[in-house]
Amino acid sequence: MIRPYRPQICEVEPRSTPAPGTPLPRPPLPHRGAPWALFLDVDGSLLEFAASPSGVRVPPALIGLLQRLRDALDGALALVSGRGIDDLDRLFAPLRLPAAGVHGCELRAADGARRALELDRALAARLHARARELAAALPGVRLEPKPAAVALHYRHAPALAAQVHEGAARIAAALPGIALQPGAMVCELKPAGADKGRAVEALRAAPPFRDRTPVFVGDDLTDEHAFAAVNRADGLSVLVGARPSAARYALPAPADVHAWLRRVAAALEQGGSGP
Numbered sequence: 170m171i172r173p174y175r176p177q178i179c180e181v182e183p184r185s186t187p188a189p190g191t192p193l194p195r196p197p198l199p200h201r202g203a204p205w206a207l208f209l210d211v212d213g214s215l216l217e218f219a220a221s222p223s224g225v226r227v228p229p230a231l232i233g234l235l236q237r238l239r240d241a242l243d244g245a246l247a248l249v250s251g252r253g254i255d256d257l258d259r260l261f262a263p264l265r266l267p268a269a270g271v272h273g274c275e276l277r278a279a280d281g282a283r284r285a286l287e288l289d290r291a292l293a294a295r296l297h298a299r300a301r302e303l304a305a306a307l308p309g310v311r312l313e314p315k316p317a318a319v320a321l322h323y324r325h326a327p328a329l330a331a332q333v334h335e336g337a338a339r340i341a342a343a344l345p346g347i348a349l350q351p352g353a354m355v356c357e358l359k360p361a362g363a364d365k366g367r368a369v370e371a372l373r374a375a376p377p378f379r380d381r382t383p384v385f386v387g388d389d390l391t392d393e394h395a396f397a398a399v400n401r402a403d404g405l406s407v408l409v410g411a412r413p414s415a416a417r418y419a420l421p422a423p424a425d426v427h428a429w430l431r432r433v434a435a436a437l438e439q440g441g442s443g444p
């Protein structure tokens with residue numbers, strides 16, 4: 170039997186500059202008097218990866234847990250994803266949480282107000298046409314069109330990874346204003362001005378996120394922008410998995426994220442876990 174790889178995680182306080190290869194510590198629990206704002210990535214962090222974007226399973230208990238966290242944080246809980254916000258609402262129904270979608274192209278504030286970075290129509294048409302052509306030339310590569318972006322998935326054709334990245338890089342080079350966003354068995358093309366770090370900063374500019382310690386949990390390269398943003402704000406950056414990262418804490422897998430979030434919810438409901 171092949172056992173899934175579970176990186177070793179140690180239980181010590183983080184050092185400011187861990188030596189390369191040193192396991193990151195597990196994240197702490199909230200303390201009284203230092204309220205958190207929680208920002209959660211979705212695929213690979215809250216949800217296990219699936220064969221296709223529509224194949225993911227949201228455990229029913231996760232919906233209840235997110236609801237508890239939102240209430241205990243006075244609303245300061247947001248999803249920050251490469252998926253569009255409508256897709257997030259469908260997955261996490263009946264919740265409609267504050268969110269950043271499509272790597273920060275879409276934002277929904279706590280009061281429900283939405284804004285979106287829109288691509289020029291002609292540019293969007295060229296982007297989608299070039300991405301369709303590339304996917305058609307690479308059997309097994311699947312196209313996921315999104316508002317203002319496009320994802321080229323090669324989970325079903327891993328041998329084509331290099332061709333997908335090279336083809337996507339050619340598209341980005343030909344279309345000013347479009348940038349590459351590599352991810353888990355995927356290469357995405359998105360507006361150059363959008364990333365998850367800016368999305369977290371935009372959400373933090375308004376209540377209930379403002380003046381709270383930002384805590385970001387993510388697994389992928391797109392999440393590095395958000396790790397950097399919360400590190401700048403003296404927040405907590407939590408990597409799901411094990412790889413070189415700007416994150417200062419780590420958890421091995423989504424199941425461990427759920428377990429930690431349950432402890433966070435319990436600590437918040439009891440008024441914080443310490444002085």
Ligand SMILES: O=P(O)(O)OC[C@H]1O[C@H](O[C@H]2O[C@H](CO)[C@@H](O)[C@H](O)[C@H]2O)[C@H](O)[C@@H](O)[C@@H]1O
Binds near residue numbers: 218357
């Ligand atoms: O920022 P995230 O919430 O982590 O979203 C990143 C991308 O996630 C989805 O793709 C990934 O998950 C799929 C389902 O498990 C998997 O099949 C795929 O290989 C992964 O790359 C989503 O489809 C993308 O739109 C998101 O950008």
